[in-house]
């Protein structure tokens with residue numbers, strides 16, 4: 004399939020694996036890229052720019068296809084060494100960067116100057132337009148159903164994608180709730196040039212996370228996510244568990260007086276315990292409503308091939324068949 008995104012990124016299929024904390028290691032990024040999509044290493048999961056450089060080199064040993072690095076700008080007390088991470092990306096010859104969180108304006112000149120394609124992930128049309136105006140090459144539009152940070156506007160993809168298509172000139176991918184060929188065709192129909200998946204890629208053979216995380220996603224339904232940190236205007240969609248129930252209880256108790264310190268135990272530093280050790284109640288971890296559509300743990304190649312085959316069948320079979328159907 005050829006879209007503006009496959010052309011821009013030099014990939015075979017219009018499918019991107021979004022950056023994911025403690026999931027987006029070289030193994031997953033390489034597997035997605037080898038399967039014809041775009042794999043992405045999560046920059047800040049690597050503790051230092053030197054560690055990121057090593058991870059990029061490991062990924063390059065596992066694939067000769069293009070892959071990217073995610074740079075997330077989140078509110079933190081002490082800012083990570085962003086210039087150092089950017090240097091590791093440039094020295095590693097990484098062709099694509101996915102930015103997220105705050106406006107990426109500060110890192111754009113140096114990335115663009117080096118020919119790196121920048122895809123900014125955002126949750127509203129106004130932020131997508133801002134990304135376009137500052138020179139991003141593409142955007143990833145994250146609907147309300149997404150795993151991770153859906154923003155504060157709560158607009159689901161059925162509305163957000165056609166709105167983005169009406170306003171944007173640069174290519175964009177649909178992110179949030181994407182799982183299969185139906186998602187891809189629907190997103191293309193609404194004007195997107197491809198899809199970005201997070202949660203779906205965690206439940207794959209190559210995702211280097213504990214088996215219990217994959218099993219939890221397969222076992223979950225679309226009703227098993229919760230929104231946390233809304234009172235802090237840092238909303239995150241997470242999988243429900245004992246820690247999340249405690250966190251929500253604190254939010255109810257403290258209301259507008261809630262401070263980050265009140266929930267630090269449930270959210271700070273919990274990812275390695277969950278993703279690596281499989282301690283499933285250690286804290287809140289991002290997960291999308293799309294868990295309800297995930298029933299197996301294929302390889303990345305099986306998953307991507309299946310999505311593309313389903314999409315072709317829907318377009319050439321079901322939809323074309325509807326147009327061609329003779330009127331009785």
Ligand SMILES: Cc1cc2nc3c(=O)[nH]c(=O)nc-3n(C[C@H](O)[C@H](O)[C@H](O)COP(=O)(O)O)c2cc1C
Nearest residue numbers: 021022023024103149150151179180201202289291
């Ligand atoms: C476990 C997990 C961790 C994530 N970590 C990040 C992150 O560090 N930076 C980022 O930009 N997005 C992060 N995301 C968001 C994904 O890149 C992607 O936008 C989102 O998962 C799409 O929604 P979906 O899960 O419905 O596919 C994370 C998502 C998950 C599920």
